[in-house]
Amino acid sequence: MYNCRVSAPKARRSPKPQERQRDADRTRKLILDAATAEFAAHGYSGARISAIASRAGVNQQLISYYFDGKDGLYQAISERWRQRESELVPPGTPLPEQVRQYALEALDNPDGVRLLAWSGLEYTGPDSDLDHAPRSQRMQGTVDHIRELQAAGRLPDEVDPACLTIMLMAAAMATTTLPHVIEGVCQVDPKSPEFVDHYAEQLTLVTRLLGLEPA
């Protein structure tokens, strides 16, 4: 899909990589980071590869050189993000805390949350060649967790654990997805650490209210 040459580490005595004028891996990473920021900020259509090159401080052409164009670059950052995503929530965390952490991602990793949100709106159907399986599998853990709490009688049987998981996730992303609504209703800066923290706190509170914590 994109240029995935791995630049075989031939250098016998590498002269402190940070001093090298030319370093494919470093350049690739600069581009990936810049692209993540740009795509997160403006979505796919709104992102400009000239802006990405600027942010990365490299020549615009290198994007085609390393990633085979805008589309390849987008898929590259998507893949990279999907890998990092897996390392987020340590399994076994109580659900209220889990949800809290997710809401706080708006502070720690705003780009990741925004990318997820953009991709939802840009999503056209399951025929996409993107691999959503890792995330699905990870979320399945949460669903199972809820099912256990349900089996333990802490939640009515009528509740669909999968739907509840979706609701919690959507609610946790609200500071990212609905800043304009928050601005209007709460009269605060939806991005401010104070509010995000407050909101995350409220979300855990509501989660507990639903009985979603270990007895």
Added chain:
Amino acid sequence: MYNCRVSAPKARRSPKPQERQRDADRTRKLILDAATAEFAAHGYSGARISAIASRAGVNQQLISYYFDGKDGLYQAISERWRQRESELVPPGTPLPEQVRQYALEALDNPDGVRLLAWSGLEYTGPDSDLDHAPRSQRMQGTVDHIRELQAAGRLPDEVDPACLTIMLMAAAMATTTLPHVIEGVCQVDPKSPEFVDHYAEQLTLVTRLLGLEPA
């Protein structure tokens, strides 16, 4: 902002407007409808005015003629949508039902929900000249409603009614904002009437679980 000439109705004996070859109001409406669909589908950056003209079946130039370009058109449909939005939920509806209706908007008015979602991600700050006041005011009604239930002891005092309102709204929009996640977790078509209905039902259930209904 955009060309808002109102085409004074001079016609003394109007010859059945639907037969007229040239009708400014009809054309304007065709464009607005097409633009709503296009912007809802692809967001601002992704929308193409050529596509809008195609959908509307009119010459591309008429968009500049009537709305002073892409930006003017976008603001025009935003304003129109904001007006229609106010007529949605009849005041005094019990909260669980209110939330249910909102979730079902994904079926009745998918474009409106998507426009709201896009604008959230495209939102850059309160300096925007868009007028979000009507929605804020309407939602304030919901916040007050929750506050009353809280005063009646149906909800712990620690809960922030405004945050809870945001959570419910975000959750209600999930079938629109997180279709890819739903696809992966629930293994269903997130847009199918069956699922949207099921999800809306679940959302009312959870809302009731929180005690958010009249005693």
Added chain:
DNA sequence: AACTCAATCAAACGTTCGTTTGACACAGTG
């Protein structure tokens, strides 16, 4: 019928955007 203005369209235009080309320079290799 002549006149006028609004509505519509086709074509051209200038920009922006992403990609391609071609040249150049650095760093290993023999």
Added chain:
DNA sequence: CACTGTGTCAAACGAACGTTTGATTGAGTT
């Protein structure tokens, strides 16, 4: 040192996009 391949860049290119221009036609007015 000459050679080679990779990394980098500047410039050009072509397509796509939004807008403007100028002409044409329908409809109401005198």
